Amino acid sequence: MRAQLVQKWRPPLALVLGGGLAGTLILSLIGLIALRYLGPEIGFRNAAFLLGTLILLATSFLGWLLIRLLLSPIRALNAYAAQTRSHPGQTIDPPEQSGTVELHNMARNVVDMAEHLRNREMTIRSFTDHVSHEIKTPVSAIRAATELIEDGGALPPEDRALLAQIDGAARQIEEQLTALREVARAREMSHQGSSKIDAHSNRLQEEFADLGLSLSGTDLLFPIGESGLKIILVHLLNNARDQGAQRVDIAARLQPTGLELRVSDDGPGISPGNAAQIFDPFFTTKRAKGGTGMGLTILRNMLSVHGGDISLHPSKRGACFVISFAAAPSR
CATH class of the missing domain: 3.30.565.10 (Histidine kinase-like ATPase, C-terminal domain)
Known part of the structure; x- marks a missing residue:
């Protein structure tokens, strides 16, 4: 069963970006207004220090929200895609952080796509193994029969040549089946790391x-x-x-x-x-x-x-x- 992304409320991207811009503008306006009225009461230097501290804290909170809702989900999705690519045959847990609605939908589509590709590779591998096994059995029987006929006694040159052709064809089928399995295996094979000539x-x-x-x-x-x-x-x-x-x-x-x-x-x-x-x-x-x-x-x-x-x-x-x-x- 595919792991599901945690279902919870997520803000839309427009709300996050609009809220961040609006919050920055409002903080600036509030600072100017507060400095206008607090300056004469507690001194402009003290008022500027107090307002600067409050604006810094509020801006830090907005930055934390943007990191949590945008940057962290993008990094988590990128790490998931990189792990899926480097370990094509393994099941990777989907990212837990999905941020906004748009990022959540994108993450869900990426996870679905990765699972679809993984299932397709498994289907190809399973089908290849099944076909190879089913064909290998009668081919082995053909080769065994040709060996028994050859060991049964002297044969005319024409019959011996025909048996050689049959045995050669059986060997060729076995080689093709081996190559077919190698092709399917190559799609899953991952030579990790990097190298130089x-x-x-x-x-x-x-x-x-x-x-x-x-x-x-x-x-x-x-x-x-x-x-x-x-x-x-x-x-x-x-x-x-x-x-x-x-x-x-x-x-x-x-x-x-x-x-x-x-x-x-x-x-x-x-x-x-x-x-x-x-x-x-x-x-x-x-x-x-x-x-x-x-x-x-x-x-x-x-x-x-x-x-x-x-x-x-x-x-x-x-x-x-x-x-x-x-x-x-x-x-």
């Missing part, structure tokens, strides 16, 4: 020495943990190697719109027809080599959890992938 540069140079890596902007901080950044870099470098690239440039830089990571190679590139489909699930040009066509889909889902995105940019030679993280809003 520096943390992986030595290992990448060793593991991909045949690619002639060029790294720049390695000291820039990405809003994703080291494990997530490693998955991104390793996958793109493996793709470049599989395509026959000899050199890969990895460049991170700050842009007006945020942080950008550009991975470009000197391979044969991606044809215009394939470029429009490379992020589609199950699309691959390496099916015969065991490719599932889910790698880039997994990367895109994982990046979306951390406010990032991946896209293919036009390049004169080879392929150029750009990972972008939007700039954090100014405080």
Whole structure:
């Protein structure tokens, strides 16, 4: 059951702002009038000190009301949204302070939206697991049957070739099911923290020495943990190697719109027809080599959890992938 925001009377935003402005104006007028009449009685210096103290106390009370009704609820809602984003699979308690009527309604809509997204992710994960389980059972039976037939005695070459095709198709289905589960898991996976390319540069140079890596902007901080950044870099470098690239440039830089990571190679590139489909699930040009066509889909889902995105940019030679993280809003 979703936690409900506490129901109580809340002033409208117009009343809070209007009351604050009216209170400030009234205090100023009262001060002038009181100083006019108190000055001759107790002295203008004493009257000014007394009125200044009273105005300071009254203004402090108005400031406390504005903080309680506006600033604190906005901060609480911002903290709730940040926790929901960093822990997508967990249930986060809604903010207790909701201030005015407008802020309360906005907070309730944000909580409802977060719950809706959480339920949708859980539904996708549950459906994926259920479908994978239901299909895996008959596939396992097919593979077991092919093994029994092969062990049953000598078979003509035609029959043996047919069994090999059946077994290969069963293996391919199992690989696709595994990739499908990884895609659903990537939408929930959260690589917390931040990281720099520096943390992986030595290992990448060793593991991909045949690619002639060029790294720049390695000291820039990405809003994703080291494990997530490693998955991104390793996958793109493996793709470049599989395509026959000899050199890969990895460049991170700050842009007006945020942080950008550009991975470009000197391979044969991606044809215009394939470029429009490379992020589609199950699309691959390496099916015969065991490719599932889910790698880039997994990367895109994982990046979306951390406010990032991946896209293919036009390049004169080879392929150029750009990972972008939007700039954090100014405080």
